Amino acid sequence: xxxxxxxxxxxxxxxxxxxxxxxxxxxxxxxxxxxxxxxxxxxxxxxxxxxxxxxxxxxxxxxxxxxxxxxxxxxxxxxxxxxxxxxxxxxxxxxxxxxxxxxxxxxxxxxxxxxxxxxxxxxxxxxxxxxxxxxxxxxxxxxxxxxxxxxxxxxxxxxxxxxxxxxxxxxxxxxxxxxxxxxxxxxxxxxxxxxxxxxxxxxxxxxxxxxxxxxxxxxxxxxxxxxxxxxxxxxxxxxxxxxxx
Amino acid sequence: xxxxxxxxxxxxxxxxxxxxxxxxxxxxxxxxxxxxxxxxxxxxxxxxxxxxxxxxxxxxxxxxxxxxxxxxxxxxxxxxxxxxxxxxxxxxxxxxxxxxxxxxxxxxxxxxxxxxxxxxxxxxxxxxxxxxxxxxxxxxxxxxxxxxxxxxxxxxxxxxxxxxxxxxxxxxxxxxxxxxxxxxxxxxxxxxxxxxxxxxxxxxxxxxxxxxxxxxxxxxxxxxxxxxxxxxxxxxxxxxxxxxxxxxxxxxxxxxxxxxxxxxxxxxxxxxxxxxxxxxxxxxxxxxxxxxxxxxxxxxxxxxxxxxxxxxxxxxxxxxxxxxxxxxxxxxxxxxxxxxxxxxxxxxxxxxxxxxxxxxxxxx
Ligand SMILES: [Zn+2]
Numbered sequence: 001x002x003x004x005x006x007x008x009x010x011x012x013x014x015x016x017x018x019x020x021x022x023x024x025x026x027x028x029x030x031x032x033x034x035x036x037x038x039x040x041x042x043x044x045x046x047x048x049x050x051x052x053x054x055x056x057x058x059x060x061x062x063x064x065x066x067x068x069x070x071x072x073x074x075x076x077x078x079x080x081x082x083x084x085x086x087x088x089x090x091x092x093x094x095x096x097x098x099x100x101x102x103x104x105x106x107x108x109x110x111x112x113x114x115x116x117x118x119x120x121x122x123x124x125x126x127x128x129x130x131x132x133x134x135x136x137x138x139x140x141x142x143x144x145x146x147x148x149x150x151x152x153x154x155x156x157x158x159x160x161x162x163x164x165x166x167x168x169x170x171x172x173x174x175x176x177x178x179x180x181x182x183x184x185x186x187x188x189x190x191x192x193x194x195x196x197x198x199x200x201x202x203x204x205x206x207x208x209x210x211x212x213x214x215x216x217x218x219x220x221x222x223x224x225x226x227x228x229x230x231x232x233x234x235x236x237x238x239x240x241x242x243x244x245x
Numbered sequence: 246x247x248x249x250x251x252x253x254x255x256x257x258x259x260x261x262x263x264x265x266x267x268x269x270x271x272x273x274x275x276x277x278x279x280x281x282x283x284x285x286x287x288x289x290x291x292x293x294x295x296x297x298x299x300x301x302x303x304x305x306x307x308x309x310x311x312x313x314x315x316x317x318x319x320x321x322x323x324x325x326x327x328x329x330x331x332x333x334x335x336x337x338x339x340x341x342x343x344x345x346x347x348x349x350x351x352x353x354x355x356x357x358x359x360x361x362x363x364x365x366x367x368x369x370x371x372x373x374x375x376x377x378x379x380x381x382x383x384x385x386x387x388x389x390x391x392x393x394x395x396x397x398x399x400x401x402x403x404x405x406x407x408x409x410x411x412x413x414x415x416x417x418x419x420x421x422x423x424x425x426x427x428x429x430x431x432x433x434x435x436x437x438x439x440x441x442x443x444x445x446x447x448x449x450x451x452x453x454x455x456x457x458x459x460x461x462x463x464x465x466x467x468x469x470x471x472x473x474x475x476x477x478x479x480x481x482x483x484x485x486x487x488x489x490x491x492x493x494x495x496x497x498x499x500x501x502x503x504x505x506x507x508x509x510x511x512x513x514x515x516x517x518x519x520x521x522x523x524x525x526x527x528x529x530x531x532x533x534x535x536x537x538x539x540x541x542x543x544x545x546x547x548x549x550x551x552x553x554x555x556x557x558x559x560x561x562x563x564x565x566x567x568x569x570x571x572x573x574x575x576x577x578x579x580x581x582x583x584x585x586x587x588x589x590x591x592x593x594x595x596x597x598x599x600x601x602x603x604x605x606x607x608x609x
Contacts (some may be wrong), residue, residue: 059335060601063342067598077346092291093332096298100336103302104343108316234302237295 005157008120008149009127009223024081024225027066027105028218031058031098032090032118033138033185037214038062040069041222047073049215058097066101082111084221086118086214088239089145089162090137095238106233113233114221118212119162122184123149125216126205127156130181134174137212138185139164145241146170148177164241171197179203186210247320249590250308250344251583252301254337255329255357256385257281257288259300260579261308263319267587268366271312273573273580276300283424287414294332301340308579322350323586325357327603328385334602342598353586354596357577358386358608359398361546363585364570364578373568378540380531381608382555383547383577384410384425389457389531390608391538395588400609401534402457409523410549412461416468416519420512430516431552437517446471446514448522450529457530461523468519520554528559536564544568551575 023043030037036054040047048069054061070077085102088095099115106113122135127149137145144167148160165173167190174180175198182194183205191204204210224230246266253260257278263271278296282288309315324341327334345352362379366372377392387404407415410427417426422433448467451460535543543563549555551572560567574581 057601059339060599063339063346063598067346076349078349080347092294093335096294096332096336097339099298100301100339101343103298104340105347107302107305107340108344108347234306235299237298240295 005150005159008156008158009124009220023222025075025079026082026084026218026222026225027069027080028084028214028221029062029066029098029101030086030118030121030212030214030217031062031094032086032088033094034091035185035212036062036065037212037217038066038069039214039218040066040073041215041218043222046215046218049213051211051213056093058094062097063101077105078109080105080109080111082114082221082225084114084116084218086121086217087115087236088118088137089164089241090118090238091140092238092240099236099238103233103236112225112230113236114224114230115236116217116220116224117162117239118217119145119147119184120158121217121220122212123147123158124156124220125213126181126183126209127151129183129205130179130203132177132180134170134177134180134182136170136182136184136186138187142166144170144185144190146173148173148180162239162241167193168197170194171202174198174202181205183210184212247587247590248312248314248318249321249323249353249583249587250305250319251579251581251586252305252322252324252337252341253357253360253577253579253582254297254301254333255325255327256333256577257293258577259297259304260577261301261304262579262583263308263312263314264367264580264583264587267363267584268372270367270580271314272308273578274304274308274311275576275578276304279425286418286424288330290330290332293330294336297333297336301336305340305344316348319348319350321353321586321590323353323355323583323589325360325582326354326600327357327606329357329604331602331604334604338600338602342600346598351590352596352598352600353589353594354600355582355585355589356606356608357582358388360581360585362390362392362544363588364546364574364581365544365568366584367570367574367580368568373544374541376538376540377542377544378531378535378538379544379546380527381547382409382527382545382549384408384414384427386547387459387461388608389534391534391540396592396594398609400607401538402459402530404459404461405453406460406462407465409459409461409527410547412465412523413549415465416516419465419469419472420515422512422516427549427552430520431554433513434517434520434554437513439517439521442514442518442521446518448518450522450526452526452529457534459526459530464519464522468515471515520552524552524555524558527555528562531559532562532564540565542566542568546570546575548576
């Protein structure tokens with residue numbers, strides 16, 4: 001079904017190997033679901049991040065959160081050198097909030113806009129926890145956006161398409177994939193269900209570990225930035241994955 | 246004088262414009278999504294939102310380029326925050342917020358309907374005079390509002406069901422005239438003089454005795470009944486079946502000239518009868534309100550303000566001068582948002598970074 005593994009992250013970043021280079025000031029925006037997040041980084045240094053249950057309030061809450069970050073860090077929006085946004089899959093409205101804020105900043109400051117798949121960022125956050133990983137973002141109505149990843153010789157690879165599935169379908173895929181570590185948006189109910197359906201074979205992140213952290217999105221984006229100019233910002237759009245039914 | 250960047254994405258137009266001093270249009274860029282939505286016969290909200298995400302950066306880039314402006318020439322950012330489609334509004338609002346934050350510019354929130362009213366400031370010559378009676382008629386709205394000063398609105402009446410433009414769209418669909426319905430109905434009715442509409446096709450006017458509210462869904466139903474009942478035209482007495490057959494034949498491209506002209510004349514008469522009824526009520530109530538409230542001028546606004554027959558009848562009957570925006574400022578655009586934003590800015594009304602969309606925002 002998939003066209004082969006897709007590399008998500010690999011070699012260390014240039015500013016991780018040469019600490020004298022401060023690296024660019026980058027703002028990351030994560031609005032793919034009811035959990036909202038913003039992170040401000042300078043190269044490898046995370047200046048700050050906020051992650052919270054925004055519900056449907058992203059439009060009113062995300063930019064104030066970003067402004068708090070740059071005020072605390074003693075910088076101004078005008079100093080931003082790159083902006084990264086999660087492209088999902090996730091809530092269509094939520095993703096549009098992040099994309100629009102990112103596009104506005106890219107427009108006004110003429111800085112690169114990087115799109116990072118939210119599920120990739122989730123997998124990246126949990127890559128130390130297992131060899132085979134499953135990233136989850138809630139899709140509502142008992143469905144979940146998911147993708148499977150594998151760690152191989154220092155690189156993180158996505159080994160399946162982004163998909164939208166029910167809890168039962170997710171359990172089936174996890175059982176088929178063997179020993180999988182699941183991270184991302186995991187309600188207590190989902191964890192209980194996956195544990196039962198997989199006969200206890202699945203390992204799920206604890207609530208604190210599972211929480212989506214925008215600094216990981218920022219770090220992935222920072223890596224992409226070092227690889228060359230990002231694709232055309234105006235045409236950047238969310239990953240529109242249709243729920244079934 | 247401050248140049249305001251206006252951003253408008255409340256429905257299916259992705260628009261950006263630069264306006265100096267609230268009146269001088271330096272650029273006005275509108276990316277219409279009409280072609281995208283035509284085959285659905287109306288705006289599909291999810292498609293509209295997706296298109297805004299793709300169109301917004303090019304629209305703003307072009308608005309600056311056409312004005313020959315750099316970011317340093319922009320003094321504020323104004324955006325419509327509602328009313329409109331939620332998914333569409335949040336693209337414009339979030340882009341505007343980020344642009345304002347990024348450039349360190351004041352952000353101004355504008356009511357989309359107020360924007361339509363301010364299209365009347367985008368003209369050469371003297372500014373409109375208060376108290377100004379505004380008739381805002383579009384696909385989503387039909388409101389009669391008394392504007393006592395900048396930012397001071399008194400709602401006199403609004404539609405209780407379909408907006409005027411919505412009724413035009415529905416009737417256009419019933420008559421097979423295409424989308425968008427306003428221009429389609431007007432074109433179809435163009436060959437008919439009001440005096441040529443036979444008695445049996447005269448539609449009862451929904452005056453709703455007393456107030457200034459409107460209702461247009463009854464007119465649409467009346468047109469539907471006439472079509473279903475098989476109206477008779479000047480060239481015969483065709484049954485409903487004949488009309489349907491003529492329509493099908495026309496669609497299949499195999500209609501005889503006689504069939505086609507029969508279909509066209511019936512359709513034209515009905516289109517004209519409908520348009521006359523809508524215009525009669527809109528103009529009648531507006532003129533009565535202007536007199537009752539001592540308005541010094543009447544301002545027409547909104548997409549339906551592009552209707553030539555409405556302009557003609559209102560101007561002929563009104564007790565005070567009638568202002569009509571240029572056609573390009575009647576339909577949704579960002580210049581009108583920038584104009585409204587300028588006057589809000591003058592009044593010191595600056596929005597915070599927590600500005601949210603307001604899909605069902607009212608003018609008063
Ligand atoms: Zn409008």
